[in-house]
Amino acid sequence: MLTQKNDTLLTDSVPRVVLQPRKALPFFSRHPWVFRGAVSRITGDPAAGDIVRLHAHDGVFIAWGLFNPNSNICVRLYSWDESIPLTDEFWRTRIDEAIGLRKVLFPSPDSSSACRLIFSEADGLSGLTVDRYGDWLLVQLTSRALAQRQEVLLTRLREALNPKGIWLRTEKGIRAAEGLELADGLLWGEAPPRPLFIEEHGVRYGIDVAEGQKTGFFLDQRDNRRRIADFVKGHRVLDVCCYTGGFSLNCLVNGGAAEVVAVDASEAALTQARANAELNGVGDCLQTVKQDAFKLLEEFEERGEVFDTIILDPPKLARNRQGIEAALRGYYSLNRFAMGLIRPGGFFVTCSCSGQVTHEMFADMLGQAALHANRRLQLIEVRGAAADHPASIHCLETDYLKCYLGRVL
Incomplete structure (x- = not known):
């Protein structure tokens, strides 16, 4: 069972991930995946799912991210503004931004409509995909760190969309890639009809x-x-x-x-x-x-x-x-x-x-x-x-x- 992360309070003791020389440019350019080979050292002792600060070799702050020592993508980046850390409010805001685009694209959805509500990296939520099929939400979690934040993510989805149910779908190979043990099934509410x-x-x-x-x-x-x-x-x-x-x-x-x-x-x-x-x-x-x-x-x-x-x-x-x-x-x-x-x-x-x-x-x-x-x-x-x-x-x-x-x- 995954432990729920509460990111409301942050301290100055947030661990730092420091990059190798000449490896920082993609991340200053806001690419969200930091692979193991780009990392020089880690200060502190972050556990899987913990918030970390990414720094260039010379110590310059780059971004806030989530750490996973079990994945080849050892840090996923989300915020490049040092004044906007990864609090619960940050995740709620990102979800609202993604849903806001779909409200423009599909202004009058009904019980027979279907669309992608959240598209992982494209919506600034690396590791989270959400599809809406009528009154049901289908969620895929491909990041262990985001999976540990299920409660805040699902709560905001329920508040914003009022679905009848939320069903989890897993992706092939995710257990090996992320050290993440999830099984398809009902996360909240009613199970979707079949078909x-x-x-x-x-x-x-x-x-x-x-x-x-x-x-x-x-x-x-x-x-x-x-x-x-x-x-x-x-x-x-x-x-x-x-x-x-x-x-x-x-x-x-x-x-x-x-x-x-x-x-x-x-x-x-x-x-x-x-x-x-x-x-x-x-x-x-x-x-x-x-x-x-x-x-x-x-x-x-x-x-x-x-x-x-x-x-x-x-x-x-x-x-x-x-x-x-x-x-x-x-x-x-x-x-x-x-x-x-x-x-x-x-x-x-x-x-x-x-x-x-x-x-x-x-x-x-x-x-x-x-x-x-x-x-x-x-x-x-x-x-x-x-x-x-x-x-x-x-x-x-x-x-x-x-x-x-x-x-x-």
């Missing part, structure tokens, strides 16, 4: 917020799903890694596609996709295939299958810098096969949610894939995440989603 129904761009979805991927739905692709519908009237569409049918249903309901072949490796996801198609009256137009994406595209090439539009939205292929090379090989293979299956003049949506893979890397990979597929790829739009997933200019890792819309010739 829980939302509506987006006139399409209704039943989602499983308790066991589905992420917090139940890929809210970051909201506007990209709707945009591709403008290009697919009468098309035969292939939706690879379709999950519960977000792109597929927009193509059918909003775009007037003739047929969608939806592919995923998860039978549970495909079952929900079929149910969502029936919910929207397009069940007869959706064909689902349970298959590995790489194998299926190769099989389709061998069979001479042709599609008017193909959508590729694979899961994250690189979780750290060591995985970038393998991820690019995977993206290359998927994209090369996919472009070879598109009729001349057809449309192509290809995505990457791997933050470690930059736009430049992704574009270079696409060029190589098009070349070896003997296709010309004409980019129409380069898109990113929806507005409720803002990026921080100080932490470009938050600009993670790449969604390229093009025409294949």
